[in-house]
Amino acid sequence: MQVRRLQLKVREIQPKVRGVCITARVRGMTGSADLVIVANRLPVDQVRSATGEVAWQRSPGGLVSALEPVMRQRDGAWIGWPGVAEDEVGSYDPFTEDGLTLVPVGLSGAEIEEFYEGFCNATLWPLYHDVVAPPEFHREWWDAYVRVNRRFADRAAEIAAPGATVWVHDYQLQLVPQMLREMRPDVAIGFFLHIPFPPSELFMQVPWRKEILEGMLGADLVGFQVSGAAANFVRLTRSLVGLRTHRDMVMTQDRRSVRATAYPISIDVQHFEKLAGSESVIARAAQIRRSLGDPERILLGIDRLDYTKGILPRLRAYSELVAEGEFRIGETVFVQVATPSRERVQQYQVLRNQVDQFVGRVNGDLGALGRPAISYLHSSFPQHEMAALYRAADIMVVTPFRDGMNLVAKEYVACRLNDDGALVLSEFAGASEELSRAWLINPYDINGMKSTILAASRADPKDTTRRMKALRRTLRDNDVAQWATNFLTALEEMRQLQ
Numbered sequence: 472m473q474v475r476r477l478q479l480k481v482r483e484i485q486p487k488v489r490g491v492c493i494t495a496r497v498r499g500m501t502g503s504a505d506l507v508i509v510a511n512r513l514p515v516d517q518v519r520s521a522t523g524e525v526a527w528q529r530s531p532g533g534l535v536s537a538l539e540p541v542m543r544q545r546d547g548a549w550i551g552w553p554g555v556a557e558d559e560v561g562s563y564d565p566f567t568e569d570g571l572t573l574v575p576v577g578l579s580g581a582e583i584e585e586f587y588e589g590f591c592n593a594t595l596w597p598l599y600h601d602v603v604a605p606p607e608f609h610r611e612w613w614d615a616y617v618r619v620n621r622r623f624a625d626r627a628a629e630i631a632a633p634g635a636t637v638w639v640h641d642y643q644l645q646l647v648p649q650m651l652r653e654m655r656p657d658v659a660i661g662f663f664l665h666i667p668f669p670p671s672e673l674f675m676q677v678p679w680r681k682e683i684l685e686g687m688l689g690a691d692l693v694g695f696q697v698s699g700a701a702a703n704f705v706r707l708t709r710s711l712v713g714l715r716t717h718r719d720m721v722m723t724q725d726r727r728s729v730r731a732t733a734y735p736i737s738i739d740v741q742h743f744e745k746l747a748g749s750e751s752v753i754a755r756a757a758q759i760r761r762s763l764g765d766p767e768r769i770l771l772g773i774d775r776l777d778y779t780k781g782i783l784p785r786l787r788a789y790s791e792l793v794a795e796g797e798f799r800i801g802e803t804v805f806v807q808v809a810t811p812s813r814e815r816v817q818q819y820q821v822l823r824n825q826v827d828q829f830v831g832r833v834n835g836d837l838g839a840l841g842r843p844a845i846s847y848l849h850s851s852f853p854q855h856e857m858a859a860l861y862r863a864a865d866i867m868v869v870t871p872f873r874d875g876m877n878l879v880a881k882e883y884v885a886c887r888l889n890d891d892g893a894l895v896l897s898e899f900a901g902a903s904e905e906l907s908r909a910w911l912i913n914p915y916d917i918n919g920m921k922s923t924i925l926a927a928s929r930a931d932p933k934d935t936t937r938r939m940k941a942l943r944r945t946l947r948d949n950d951v952a953q954w955a956t957n958f959l960t961a962l963e964e965m966r967q968l969q
C-alpha cells in the first residue's frame with residue numbers, strides 16, 4: 472500500500488457552520504486560484520495509523536491517476552473529499568503537497584451513506600453503466616446529492632479568482648456547474664464526465680433527470696470520454712429540456728452556448744515508460760515471474776473490485792480453458808488483482824463473495840500444490856508494483872461490461888517497452904475506440920472470449936509486435952497532458968465565444 476506523508480501547511484482556520492458540516496476558510500487563499508479542480512475525491516485519502524497518527528495515501532480510481540499529473544504541471548487548487556467522515560469542528564485544514572493546493576470538503580457519516588454510497592454509487596453508477604446492477608432511487612439520497620453538490624459549489628465560488636477557470640469532474644458533482652454559475656458568472660466552467668453517459672432509454676428512469684441535465688448545462692464545455700456519450704447528452708437536452716442544438720452545441724434558455732464533445736482521457740505515458748524501464752521495476756518483474764514458478768505465460772487482470780469490470784466472466788473463460796486442457800497449471804497462471812472499493816455498498820459485497828467463492832472453487836478443482844490456477848490478491852498496490860506486474864504479464868485481460876475509458880489498459884500498453892505482450896480488451900470500454908488494435912472481446916460471450924484469449928496467447932510474435940507497436944503509437948499521440956490541453960483550450964474558446 473502506498474502511503475505518502477504530506478507536508479501540512481495549516482494556515483489560519485476560521486470554521487463556519489453550513490448545514491451539518493463545518494467548512495474551513497483559509498485567509499489569503501479566498502478568491503486567489505486561477506485554476507480550480509473540483510472532484511469528489513482529493514488525490515489523497517486520509518488514513519490513521521494504529522498509533523492514531525494521520526497520514527495520506529493515494530486515492531483509488533482512474534480519475535485521480537489521470538488528474539494528478541495534470542495538476543502537478545499547473546498551478547491550481549484541487550477541491551475534494553479526503554475519504555473519511557468528518558464530524559468534528561475545524562477538521563478541514565487546507566494543505567499543500569508538492570505545490571498542489573488541496574482544499575478538503577467534509578462529508579458527515581450520514582452524507583457518506585446517502586450521497587456517496589447512495590445516490591452516487593447505488594443510483595448513478597449502475598444506471599450510467601448500462602444498469603449492469605439495478606439502480607435504486609430514493610428521495611432522501613437525492614436531497615443529500617443536492618446538499619453536497621451545493622457545498623462543493625460554494626467552496627469553488629469562494630476560492631476561484633476573478634475570471635478563473637473552474638473544472639468540475641464526474642458524476643458525483645453534476646449539479647455544481649449550474650450552482651456555481653449562479654454565484655460566479657465571471658468564471659469559465661468546464662465539466663468532464665469520466666464514466667459513460669447513458670442513452671435516453673436508460674437516463675429517462677431518473678426521477679431528477681431534468682435537474683441533472685440543467686446542472687451540467689451550467690458549464691461552458693461538457694466533456695465526455697467518447698462521442699456516443701456526447702451525442703446522448705445533446706439529444707437529451709433537445710428532447711427533455713426542449714433546447715435548440717446544432718451539432719455539438721446546445722443553446723440554453725439564458726442564451727449561452729454549451730459545447731458537448733468527446734475528449735478521451737489518457738495517462739502520463741512518459742512517466743509509466745520511465746517507471747517500467749527503471750532497474751528496480753525490471754528486477755521486481757523478474758522476481759514476480761520467479762515467485763509464480765517461472766510459468767510460460769502470465770495472464771493479468773487489475774481492477775477495482777467493481778461489478779462493471781467483468782471480473783467473473785473473465786475468470787470463467789480462463790478456468791474453462793484450464794479445465795479443457797488448453798492451458799496447463801504450472802505453465803500458465805492468471806494473476807488477478809482486485810482493489811477494494813466501495814465496500815459498504817451492498818452490490819460490492821455481493822460481488823466480493825462471488826469472486827472469493829469462484830476463485831476458491833477453481834483453485835480447489837484445478838490448482839496443484841503451491842500452484843493455484845488463479846493467483847488472487849484483494850489489495851491495492853503502489854504504481855511501482857503495478858508497473859512490475861504489467862512488465863511481467865504476457866497477456867493483459869481487461870473485460871468490463873461497460874467502462875468510461877479504462878486506464879489500466881493504457882498503463883499496460885505504456886509499460887510494454889519491448890513492443891511485446893497482448894492486450895485483450897472489451898469492446899465496451901471507452902479505450903477500445905482508440906486501442907482498436909487490441910484483441911477485442913465481448914464480455915457477454917464467454918466462448919468468444921475463450922477463443923480470443925487463446926488466439927492472443929498463440930499469436931505469431933510478429934503479429935503481437937505489430938499490434939503493440941500500433942497501440943503504443945496511438946497512446947503517445949494522446950497522453951494526459953494533451954487531453955488536458957485540448958479540454959482547457961476548448962474551454963477558453965467557449966469563454967471567448969460567450
Ligand code: G6P
Nearest residue numbers: 512531532533534641665666813
Ligand atoms: C471511477 C470514477 C471516479 C472515482 C473512482 C474510484 O474512476 O470515475 O470518480 O473516484 O472510480 O471510486 P471511489 O468511489 O473510490 O471514489
